Amino acid sequence: MTGVAFPIGRSFDFTAIGRLCIDLNANEINRPMEQTMTFTKYVGGSPANIAIGMSRLGHRTAFIGKIANDQMGRFIRGYLDKEGIDTRNVVDDRTGAVTGLAFTEIMSPTDCSILMYRDNVADLKLSPSEVDEELIASSKVLLVSGTALAASPSREAVLLAVDYARRHGTIVAFDLDYRPYTWKSEEETATYYNLVAEKSDILIGTREEFDCTEKFEHNPDRSDRYTASKWFGHSADIVIIKHGKEGSIAYSADGGEHRARSFPAKVVKTFGAGDSYAAGFLHGLMSGWTIGKSMEYGSAAACIVISSHSCSDAMPTVSQVDDYIEQCARGEITAN
Numbered sequence: 001m002t003g004v005a006f007p008i009g010r011s012f013d014f015t016a017i018g019r020l021c022i023d024l025n026a027n028e029i030n031r032p033m034e035q036t037m038t039f040t041k042y043v044g045g046s047p048a049n050i051a052i053g054m055s056r057l058g059h060r061t062a063f064i065g066k067i068a069n070d071q072m073g074r075f076i077r078g079y080l081d082k083e084g085i086d087t088r089n090v091v092d093d094r095t096g097a098v099t100g101l102a103f104t105e106i107m108s109p110t111d112c113s114i115l116m117y118r119d120n121v122a123d124l125k126l127s128p129s130e131v132d133e134e135l136i137a138s139s140k141v142l143l144v145s146g147t148a149l150a151a152s153p154s155r156e157a158v159l160l161a162v163d164y165a166r167r168h169g170t171i172v173a174f175d176l177d178y179r180p181y182t183w184k185s186e187e188e189t190a191t192y193y194n195l196v197a198e199k200s201d202i203l204i205g206t207r208e209e210f211d212c213t214e215k216f217e218h219n220p221d222r223s224d225r226y227t228a229s230k231w232f233g234h235s236a237d238i239v240i241i242k243h244g245k246e247g248s249i250a251y252s253a254d255g256g257e258h259r260a261r262s263f264p265a266k267v268v269k270t271f272g273a274g275d276s277y278a279a280g281f282l283h284g285l286m287s288g289w290t291i292g293k294s295m296e297y298g299s300a301a302a303c304i305v306i307s308s309h310s311c312s313d314a315m316p317t318v319s320q321v322d323d324y325i326e327q328c329a330r331g332e333i334t335a336n
């Protein structure tokens, strides 16, 4: 048992709220950005990547967000449509806002960074009146990306979406998704992260991301158990703390502790690991699997994405993840 009671009889399995952006991933890898001349364009933004992952894993998926009213916005909408994601609540901006861009620098498989262009971005202009309560009421899960809390009016739109979810018994999954440059201060981040974390059933983040929620607390050893137990006093059923290549640990409200090791991978770049992990994990949980098996599935899905050039385009299908796990069991995949 996972402890998470997904509602039944809903038209959508999964709805994500947050940013829809563009990734420009370096074609010439293993060199600094200064020497990178060409990039390939993909749909990006952590919640977009997770939604694409969930759709590829067979879930009826929708998105709530705002896109620029230009070629980039239309590229994003077209891609989501092609992936079978419902875009009725993806709103066109009318203020001249632009699409967020993420340029990736791939210095080596372990040294990757992202240069973000996020001034006047459309995704942070989603307003509360544009959030469709009916869509949230007809979804089993609402996935919230923490970055959408960084500024108004998107912040209020997300807080309202979470309230709609709770009103209708929709499971709230909160991916902390902390991007420092989008926030004004650590205090601001902690304040809004805590507001959503208190109302979330499933929390997913890295150790560093959970540190952001503990700005006003004393956890000198950065204890994962301490971090998780705090949220069980609110709404949480499961808290997952990711530790990169070292794997991940999940705590459940029933006192359970679950660990997943990472799988071997021929890593091209590390970003996208967390998004594919989230999709694989939620797929497992929604399929009624144990927390441990779901974490394992997320870990394998992550390896497929970090072994590829893109994030969104590389999100795997069920047969791809199954094959990866089998290949690892046969010892056919080794780490680089």
Ligand SMILES: Nc1ncnc2c1ncn2[C@@H]1O[C@H](COP(=O)(O)OP(=O)(O)OP(=O)(O)O)[C@@H](O)[C@H]1O
Pocket (backbone or CB within 6 Å): 206, 242, 243, 244, 245, 246, 247, 248, 261, 262, 263, 264, 265, 267, 270, 271, 272, 273, 274, 275, 277, 298, 299, 300, 302, 303, 306
């Ligand atoms: N180098 C690696 N080799 C194998 N698996 C990995 C590696 N890095 C990450 N993973 C897998 O992906 C999961 C999530 O990775 P991580 O903890 O880096 O999340 P994240 O920081 O959110 O990722 P992102 O880089 O996308 O922001 C890990 O728990 C692990 O299973």
Ligand SMILES: O=C(O)C[C@@H](O)[C@H](O)C(=O)CO
Pocket (backbone or CB within 6 Å): 021, 023, 043, 044, 045, 046, 047, 049, 102, 114, 271, 272, 273, 274, 275, 311
């Ligand atoms: O999250 C972003 O805005 C950029 C992503 O699309 C990027 O690919 C990444 O960092 C994935 O975690």
